[in-house]
Amino acid sequence: MVAENIARAKAVFDVEIEGLRRVRDSLGESFSATIDLVNATLDQGGLVVVTGVGKSLHIAEKMSAIFASTGTRSIVLNPVQAMHGDLGMVAPRDLLVALSFSGESEEILRLVPAIRRHGLKVVALTGNAESTLAKLADVVLAIPCGAEACPFGMAPTNSATATMAMGDALAMTLVAARQFNLADYAANHPAGAIGRALVLKVADVMRTGERLVTVSPETPVLDVLLAMTKALSGSAVIVDGEGKLAGIFTDGDFRRIVSGAADAAQILGHAVAQHMTKTPLHIAADAYAADLLKVFETRRIDDLPVVDATGKVLGLVDLQDLPKMKVI
Numbered sequence: 266m267v268a269e270n271i272a273r274a275k276a277v278f279d280v281e282i283e284g285l286r287r288v289r290d291s292l293g294e295s296f297s298a299t300i301d302l303v304n305a306t307l308d309q310g311g312l313v314v315v316t317g318v319g320k321s322l323h324i325a326e327k328m329s330a331i332f333a334s335t336g337t338r339s340i341v342l343n344p345v346q347a348m349h350g351d352l353g354m355v356a357p358r359d360l361l362v363a364l365s366f367s368g369e370s371e372e373i374l375r376l377v378p379a380i381r382r383h384g385l386k387v388v389a390l391t392g393n394a395e396s397t398l399a400k401l402a403d404v405v406l407a408i409p410c411g412a413e414a415c416p417f418g419m420a421p422t423n424s425a426t427a428t429m430a431m432g433d434a435l436a437m438t439l440v441a442a443r444q445f446n447l448a449d450y451a452a453n454h455p456a457g458a459i460g461r462a463l464v465l466k467v468a469d470v471m472r473t474g475e476r477l478v479t480v481s482p483e484t485p486v487l488d489v490l491l492a493m494t495k496a497l498s499g500s501a502v503i504v505d506g507e508g509k510l511a512g513i514f515t516d517g518d519f520r521r522i523v524s525g526a527a528d529a530a531q532i533l534g535h536a537v538a539q540h541m542t543k544t545p546l547h548i549a550a551d552a553y554a555a556d557l558l559k560v561f562e563t564r565r566i567d568d569l570p571v572v573d574a575t576g577k578v579l580g581l582v583d584l585q586d587l588p589k590m591k592v593i
Contacts, residue, residue: 277414277422284410284423285430291409292434298404299388300438302360303337307443311358313339314385316347318372320421321364321428328362328432335436336445344372348379357384365389366408366424368396377401390431392424406431467557468550470587471571471580472498479504479578482511482538489514489537499585500568502578503541509576512541515568547572550579557582 303313313332317325325341332339342351342361355361361380365373368391377387377398389402392410399405410427412418439445478492478501489501493516503512514537522540523529532540547570548557560569561584571580 280412280414281423281426284427288408288410288427288431291407295404295406296434296438299406299435300442302386302388302404303435303439304442306358306360307338309358311338311356311360313337313362314342314355314359315339315362315364316342316344316373316376317364318344318370320425321366321370324425324428324432325362325364327429328364328436331432331436332439335440336443337436337439342376344376347376348372352379352383355380355383355385359385361385361387363387363389363398363402364391364428365396365398366392366421366428368393368398370398373398374401390428465554466550467548467552467554467571467582468580470554470557471550471582472586473580477581478502479508480537481505482541483536485533486514486519486535486537486540487533490516490519490533498581499583500581501537502570502581503537504578508578510545510547510570510572510578512538512543513545513568513570514541517567518542545570548582549573554587558587 306313313329315325315329315332316322322341322343329339329341340354342354347354361377363373363377368389374397378401380387381401386403387401388404388406389396389398390406390408391398392408393399394405394407394409408424408427408431410423413420413424414422476496476498478489478496478498480489480492480501480503482503482505493499493501499517500513500515502510503514505511518540522532526532546560546564546566548560550571550573557569560566567584569582570578571582572578
């Protein structure tokens with residue numbers, strides 16, 4: 266039974282992966298035309314209005330949210346509510362993106378003529394390029410993903426995944442087209458761990474003063490360990506006579522050295538320069554905490570010295586501090 270369940274699940278993945286490939290390979294002039302329409306809309310102060318019915322309305326909500334968070338001002342329009350007053354939310358400078366895989370959703374087909382009377386242009390995301398919706402649209406962005414993964418061919422599975430991916434492709438292309446940067450993204454995400462990581466700088470989370478252990482290269486390993494213990498730190502930053510970064514020594518370094526030594530006690534008298542990591546990775550104080558997280562994730566380290574433009578040590582970021590600051 267377990268094998269059968271896994272086989273069925275893999276078959277769904279296979280259908281949807283193949284559907285994504287088909288849609289990716291179909292990208293062409295209509296995709297570029299959609300980007301041009303969105304850019305023109307935003308340039309004149311308009312909104313991208315996304316609509317759909319049923320599951321497509323859920324996809325529209327996700328698509329609009331991705332647009333809005335990445336610099337493309339967007340709202341969701343429920344087509345039923347639109348026909349009962351919500352059309353007042355839109356203006357001629359806006360653009361309607363209508364989602365209907367069949368292209369024959371009754372609520373959408375009633376909405377589009379009303380939208381046109383308001384002066385909006387229409388982009389149709391549909392799996393049927395010959396559908397009624399496609400004929401009513403200014404641009405047809407086809408979703409030729411193939412059959413649904415549902416055994417009845419009914420539940421929007423493959424089509425839902427492909428439509429969401431198309432929305433992501435539009436949003437990320439617009440990020441580049443409109444030169445939306447990390448600072449812009451931070452302004453749209455002021456709350457939560459994402460917001461803190463994008464707003465806080467390294468200077469806001471680094472250790473300084475008594476919590477920062479800095480020693481010279483000649484300092485005995487024993488003294489370095491005692492200083493680390495006093496500061497409750499898992500590392501010491503090694504600095505030269507000008508206070509510039511020369512290396513780093515961590516408790517992990519010490520354990521590795523001791524485990525392979527014939528006489529562990531003798532190591533305690535060695536100068537830390539013999540065992541430190543020379544020219545370690547470092548980061549600038551004015552970098553964003555998001556950049557810091559990227560270094561920790563990709564390089565798999567726990568401690569990162571902070572230096573100024575001349576290489577002088579300003580502080581240290583300890584990975585263990587970040588959860589307490591709710592950065593991760």
